[in-house]
Amino acid sequence: MHGSEHGLLDRLELAVQERQAAGLDPVPVQLTGIPGRYVSSEQSSIVQFLNGGPGKPTFSPPRPHERGVHGNPTLVHNVETLAHLALIARYGDHWFRGAGSPGAPGSMLVTVSGAVGRPGVYEIELGTPIGQLVMLAGGPAEPLQALLVGGYFGAWLPVQVAWPTPMTHAGLKAVGGALGAGIVIAVPASACPIAETARVVRYLAEENAGQCGPCVFGLPALADALGELAYYGAREGAVNRVATLLPIIERRGACRHPDGATQLVRSMLRAFPADARGHERTGSCAGVGRSPVLPLPRDEEREWDFR
Numbered sequence: 001m002h003g004s005e006h007g008l009l010d011r012l013e014l015a016v017q018e019r020q021a022a023g024l025d026p027v028p029v030q031l032t033g034i035p036g037r038y039v040s041s042e043q044s045s046i047v048q049f050l051n052g053g054p055g056k057p058t059f060s061p062p063r064p065h066e067r068g069v070h071g072n073p074t075l076v077h078n079v080e081t082l083a084h085l086a087l088i089a090r091y092g093d094h095w096f097r098g099a100g101s102p103g104a105p106g107s108m109l110v111t112v113s114g115a116v117g118r119p120g121v122y123e124i125e126l127g128t129p130i131g132q133l134v135m136l137a138g139g140p141a142e143p144l145q146a147l148l149v150g151g152y153f154g155a156w157l158p159v160q161v162a163w164p165t166p167m168t169h170a171g172l173k174a175v176g177g178a179l180g181a182g183i184v185i186a187v188p189a190s191a192c193p194i195a196e197t198a199r200v201v202r203y204l205a206e207e208n209a210g211q212c213g214p215c216v217f218g219l220p221a222l223a224d225a226l227g228e229l230a231y232y233g234a235r236e237g238a239v240n241r242v243a244t245l246l247p248i249i250e251r252r253g254a255c256r257h258p259d260g261a262t263q264l265v266r267s268m269l270r271a272f273p274a275d276a277r278g279h280e281r282t283g284s285c286a287g288v289g290r291s292p293v294l295p296l297p298r299d300e301e302r303e304w305d306f307r
Contacts, residue, residue, distance in 0.1 A: 057255030131163035150180025153260030155267035192287030
């Protein structure tokens with residue numbers, strides 16, 4: 001969690017104290033909030049921060065499981081995985097496999113937002129179709145054109161493709177998507193997916209660690225090219241300028257931050273070719289003028305210092 005989330009840190013600290021008082025934790029538990037930058041939650045960033053350095057990704061190898069906190073092998077897990085492990089230890093693997101499918105057993109937490117009736121966090125069985133998940137969240141609040149699945153390192157899926165797709169790694173991979181961070185955002189037909197992607201890529205470019213070429217030069221150039229396509233357009237070759245930057249940026253960074261951004265843009269070009277070419281030919285569309293759908297952290301909540 002980010003160090004700025006004081007309320008959450010206080011509640012977790014109270015829970016740790018209660019467990020210690022009850023003698024439930026033979027191993028001491030220490031809570032630490034990380035800087036509020038996007039790249040600070042990457043596993044090597046966390047390790048470097050806990051070792052007294054800046055919350056930035058480090059080049060690998062070594063990976064944290066080889067040499068991590070204080071030079072020791074370090075296991076990095078998210079809370080949902082640890083919760084599943086605790087339940088499996090308590091009830092057994094047969095109980096866990098009672099949900100989901102043989103190839104993708106268990107459940108997962110999914111954050112659903114955008115143009116749905118009841119945005120929120122939902123626990124679903126793995127394999128639940130995305131359309132069923134949207135209906136669980138109150139159904140579409142207005143006609144939909146696409147869903148962004150997996151978060152900002154995920155992929156755009158046209159609504160007709162996404163609706164029957166099961167929420168599993170294999171099911172999403174088959175249609176060009178990914179489970180990613182377990183986030184599904186329903187985007188209405190009145191929005192502009194080109195402008196929505198441009199906003200996110202600009203944010204990701206600003207959130208880079210500032211320590212390798214793909215982040216320092218590549219992502220800002222990609223954000224500029226996308227912004228030109230989304231908000232100005234009517235310029236020959238605008239789509240090609242975006243596409244040409246992608247292979248230059250990919251697989252060259254200290255972490256997957258630039259790769260995640262290019263994956264998002266690739267999926268946009270694949271899911272909305274007509275929209276992209278329309279912007280290139282005639283300029284921005286009516287959807288550019290509506291309120292943004294994809295959420296971004298408020299500027300005042302960002303922590304720009306790396307210690």
